[in-house]
Amino acid sequence: MSTAAITSPGEASPTPTVSGHGGSPILSVKNLSVKFQDNIAVDDVSFDVSAGEVLAIVGESGSGKSVTSLAIMRLVELSSSGKVTDGQMRFSRADGDIIDLRTASESTMRTIRGNDISMIFQEPLTSLNPVYSVGNQLAEVLRVHKGMSRREAKRGVIELMERVRIPEPKRRARQYPHQMSGGMRQRVVIAMALACQPKVLIADEPTTALDVTIQAQILALLRELKNDLDAGIIFITHDMGVVAEIADRVLVMRKSHAIETGSVENIFHSPQHPYTKKLLSAVPKLGSMNGTDSPALFHLDKEEV
Amino acid sequence: MTRILDVENLVKSFSLSGGMRVHAVEDVSFHVNRAETFALVGESGCGKTTLANLAMRLQKPDSGTIKLLDTDITHLGTKELRPHRRHLQMIFQDPFASLNPRKTVGKIVGDPLRLNRAASNSPDDDRVAELFELVGLSADDMRKYPHQFSGGQRQRICIARALTLNPSLIVADEAVSALDVSVRATVLNLMIELQQEFELSYLFVSHDLAVVERIAHRVAVMYLGQIVEMGPRRQVFENPQHSYTQRLMDAAPIADPGQRRERALIAGEIPSPVWPEDQGPEKVTLNDLGGGHLVAAE
Ligand SMILES: Nc1ncnc2c1ncn2[C@@H]1O[C@H](COP(=O)(O)OP(=O)(O)O)[C@@H](O)[C@H]1O
Ligand SMILES: Nc1ncnc2c1ncn2[C@@H]1O[C@H](COP(=O)(O)OP(=O)(O)O)[C@@H](O)[C@H]1O
Ligand SMILES: [Mg+2]
């Protein structure tokens, strides 16, 4: 298959990068390609993320969303048989240095992971240690990342837990991960990410396993934190409803390609690429049935490929 | 209107260790009319699957009655149940787990015909081919095995198998929840079209309000094993009366950035239906607001 053009109103080049918010991007990914043996998982994908914005990467399963995020963390080669075969990922550190995450040394990457770039996964238990109380784990992060003393960290833990709106933080701090609900655990993981004050926060399907009322709370929390964290957030999801709730800008992926990118309003209200149109025509929009009594077929946009 | 399924006062609880008991389904009554989609919505653990399994007679209720086409099937044994079973079919969330990997899909879809001789006066293969075309697959696909199909195609095969004996009711438990969005829409379209063509009824179990809004005629909202609100989809969605229904509606994402809402940041949790053996939830009384719209008193 040939490289799909990214359609974006007003831009003619085949792979334009829409940058957010006018500010210079914290992370600029250009022509990223990732291969697993003969399977091209990510093909020539480019995007920017700026401080204080949420870029949603949306697409159906297997489209290359998670692999893209693992490539940014440089975990593709470390933890699996994959290889980044092309592209650059320019990341601006707090001190002004610009580092290409593709070529940086492994020791540099170790200082970046969890520090400058944090990650939240669908299953919060992935990021938590089962044998330590959540308070101890948060304290550890504060000591390592902020150089706090034991006593400072103890107070810091309670502040962090309050910030992510965990009720009864003193009691909760003594709990172990398995004693908490999924939503509460995800709050702990977000608190850990906050403690690191990352420049980029990557959230891969962070609400997919949660019930809808809990999902709404976590989305509201992330929206609040986006502002005072001043980080760029990459929010990966397959759920167009969630995209509409959280994103400033959207990158649509399909079969390892970036198909279209634009502001969330443009993507939803004037999608350009046939695939984006087809995707949106298949999304039920709550409230769209008002005034009717009977079920209604989806009028699916046919995609000319 | 003909009632296909009519359940009354169903109760099912499970005993846990430490003198505790889960009240999974607590005194639930509802019915499903012919050619109607009746949806059960609610968050995880509220009892949707248990209720669907009770209705299917896959689990035995502690008390209550289940009537299928005017026959009380609550206490029928396996053998007595068999002639009624054909009216009642089920499709699940994971279409792969429910398809035998060693059989061709043609055989899988035809099996109910062979098991239920009463229905097979026409040659099986013709009927199976017809079913394949009905669900949007080709008759040539009959010779293939489940692993040769995508998730959406497998769900179509499950639907074909469910249709084999011309059922009156199909119970669909999160049957489209694992499908990608565009595939999900085509399967939902298929279900709507089949309903219109064969006057099928669905008991449609889902946690996804936007999907339910699209496919249901009537809806029941479950919370902690009980129905807290029930009625025509239009009334329940446009004019939710119970505080839990309202909370659910407020929380559900809307696929339109123009309708983004401010939300409370307080951390809530989904309460648990687990009680000490000698206690249990309070009984709810449903008040009739007219037009079949029932709401639990708060
Ligand atoms: N560790 C791996 N080994 C081989 N292939 C992989 C691996 N991880 C992902 N892939 C492949 O890469 C493609 C993209 O996967 P992924 O990024 O996980 O998709 P998603 O958009 O669902 O997150 C898929 O074809 C997947 O099978
Ligand atoms: N076999 C069982 N033993 C013990 N508890 C069960 C069993 N089946 C279901 N439950 C409990 O009953 C409640 C309702 O479960 P379920 O019907 O699966 O809910 P839903 O489908 O709405 O998520 C849950 O608390 C669940 O843990
Ligand atoms: Mg993924």
Ligand SMILES: [Mg+2]
């Ligand atoms: Mg269930």
